[in-house]
Amino acid sequence: MNEHSPPPPHERVSSLATHPARLVQKGFEQGQTGMVITDAKGHIVLANPAFCRLTGCEPATASGQPIEHFFASLHEPANLPAATNRTNASAATPSWQQEVLCRHQEGESQPILMTVDALLDDKGRPSHYLRTFINLASQDGSRIGGRHWVHVDTMTGLPNWLLLRDRLNHALAQAERADQGMALLFIDIDRFKAINDTAGHLEGDRLLGELARRLNGSLRSKDTLARLGGDQFVILLEKDATADAAQAVAERLQEALEPPFIANGQRLLLTASIGIALFPSDAQDEESLITGARSAMYTARKRGPGRLAFVNQRLTTQLKEKHRLENQLSEAAHLPEKYFDIHYQPELATTSGRCVGLKAVLRWRQTRRGKRMPADFLDIMNRLRLGVRLDRWAISRIIADRQRWIAEGLPSGKLPVSVTLSESHLAHDTFDRRPLDHFLRSQETAPLEWLTLEVPEGAVTQRLDDAIHMLKRIEKLGVRLAVSGLGTQPIDLAWLARLPFHQARLSASLTSPANDSERNLAKALCHLLDSLCIEPVITDIDDAASAALATTLPAARVLGDQLCPALAPEALDKWHASHLAAEP
Incomplete structure (x- = not known):
């Protein structure tokens, strides 16, 4: 064959079959x-x-x-x-x-x-x-990287029902051995089917992935979030999961869903109905916990979107009351003139019984319940970060009352006045972006030597460095400072000596008339404060026993309902006039 002749047909076909383009x-x-x-x-x-x-x-x-x-x-x-x-x-x-x-x-x-x-x-x-x-999911149930997909929800990457059952059984056994509580939260996304049908199933799948990430980001590492299927999730809370702890987690989950979701360029607002079952009070086994939590979820959903409910209806009622109280307090804090009053409790000299000062007390007016004491709403107020707002209104109101007393020549205008601050008032990140000393400096009034600000002990110990700088700046304005709640926790003498306190408020409830050791400790604490140039003041003298006890303590000032309750300004004017007339 001539070397220049074309190859035979079968060789040309073979060559074309192995050509790179054909192989590609x-x-x-x-x-x-x-x-x-x-x-x-x-x-x-x-x-x-x-x-x-x-x-x-x-x-x-x-x-x-x-x-x-x-x-x-x-x-x-x-x-x-x-x-x-x-x-x-x-x-x-x-x-x-x-x-x-x-x-x-x-x-x-x-x-x-x-x-x-x-x-x-x-x-x-x-x-x-x-x-x-x-x-990524092969036929034998394994996943690239060795992760077993049979135990994982392919859409969200969360544990599925099989893995949840395994962890739930293990958690139940551990909780029973350690005599600890446990909680199960059943979560159903409100109106998700309608959103899924409107946005399309593929976009709905992506939303479920985003939902899973947000929910998971609100949990501790030891908690388990699993997807049961559809838009239903379950959360397993271990290690002493009380009703309060489960409620706090549920509220964090609702907050995590508050920012809008984006689907096909549109902003969607999603909420969840959450049912909570507790071990061992509601159920003692796996099936009963799941059934109870699911039933509670349906109860929550009947009340409207974004609600939660416990299996125990008493807990649900308490939760409903708590939410109602929070909503009312939040509204009231933004309209304090309408919902709050300032009353004044006289501080009396231990020896003479003369009125030597006034303690301002916040009263919350409620139509159905009358006036609530601070102890009824103080924790909620701090949790909702309303304390600074109410404190500033109270200080402005106290200044206005004192100016009236002075203008009318009333004896109350000559007395020092103290008021308790919320724990958050030592922080710089306040609602109006003004530190406390800037707020006080802006008040149109004479020097503030007559004003005493009481700082809760817990606020000082938690923010010691911030407290030192803030309190020293306040002291330069002439304001006197007191620490309240002293003695309820171990006392660090080092920080007490470093801070510019003039007074310390001690509750009479710290001691018992029948307990000599408690009375001796209270006396020792008063002497210790005196050695630090801090004046002890005995508060909460609300019965005859604590009134008798107060006379045995080395404190110059006392106050409490047994001696005189907190009075509205008009009632205080009348009380003061009669009190002065009765003095020898």
Whole structure:
């Protein structure tokens, strides 16, 4: 055969079959990895059979469709700036990958690793993109990296029902051995089916992933969040999970859902109905806990979106009352003139019984319950961060009352006045962005030597460094300072000596008339305060026994309902006049 003659036909066919272009075509058509070529705008030009099997679409149907109609992103693209979106990610890099969720037309969703490579033209600009889709869940239930997908919800990455049952059984056994409490929260997303139908199932799947991340971010590492299916989740709280702890977690979960969700460019507000079952009071086994929590969830949902309920109706009633009280207090704090009054309790000299000062007390007016004492709402006020707002209103009202007393020549105008501050008032991050000393300096009044501010002991010990600077600045304004609640916790003499306190308020309830050791401790504490140049004042003398006890303590001032209750300003004027007339 002449060396220049063409090869035989069978050799030409074999050569064409092994040509690189033909091999690439075979790999694209016969490979088990889903592959798609899109144009620069993300519209499908070619889709291989593996991709069509993965998504359940026909090649003819896929052609021309936007690629993002076939998946939802579970995570941001790797190696890309956060501001870069998926479609235009090529502007930053010619290649990237991300985990996505592909939804088959029959409804099943699968986790997929999508890799994107830009195909460049002669000028180095992306003209097309090659996307490959690798299924992360294999047929034997394992996942890349050795994670067993059979125990994990493929859509959210959370534990599924199988893993939850295992952890729940283990937690129940541990709680029973250690005689500890445990709680189960059953969560149902309100109106999610309607949102899913409107936004589309693929977008609904992505929303579920975002829901899972927000819920999980509100929990401790030792708590378990699992997805039962659909829009239902369960949370297992271990280690002494009381009703209060479970309620606090439920409230954090509701707060986590407050920022709007984005679906198809629209802002969606989602809430959750939450049912709570407690071990061992509500149930002692796995099935009863789940059933009880689910039943409580239905009870919560009947009351409206974003509610929670306990299996125990008494706890639910208490929770409802708590929420009602919080809402009322929040409204009242923003209209203090309408809902609050300032009453004044006389401080009496231990030896003579003369009125030597006044203690300002906040009273909350409620139509049905009359006037509430601070002890009834102080904790709620601090938790809702309303203390600073009410403190500042109270100080302004006290200044106005004193100016009236002085203008009318009343004896109350000559007396020092004390008022208790909330714990949050030593912080710089106040609602009006003004530290306490700036607020006091802005008041149009004479020097404030007559004013005593009482600081709770807990606020000082928790923010010692901030307290030192703030209290010293307040002292420079002439304001006197007192510490209240002293003796309820171990006393650190070092910090007590460092702070510029003039008085310390000690509750008469710290001692018992029948307990000599308590009385001796109270006397020793008074002597200790005196040695630090801090005047002890005995408060809460509310019965005859504590009044008799106060006379045995080395304190110059006493006050309490047994001696004289807190009075409205008009009643104080009358009491003061009669009190002065009775003095020898």
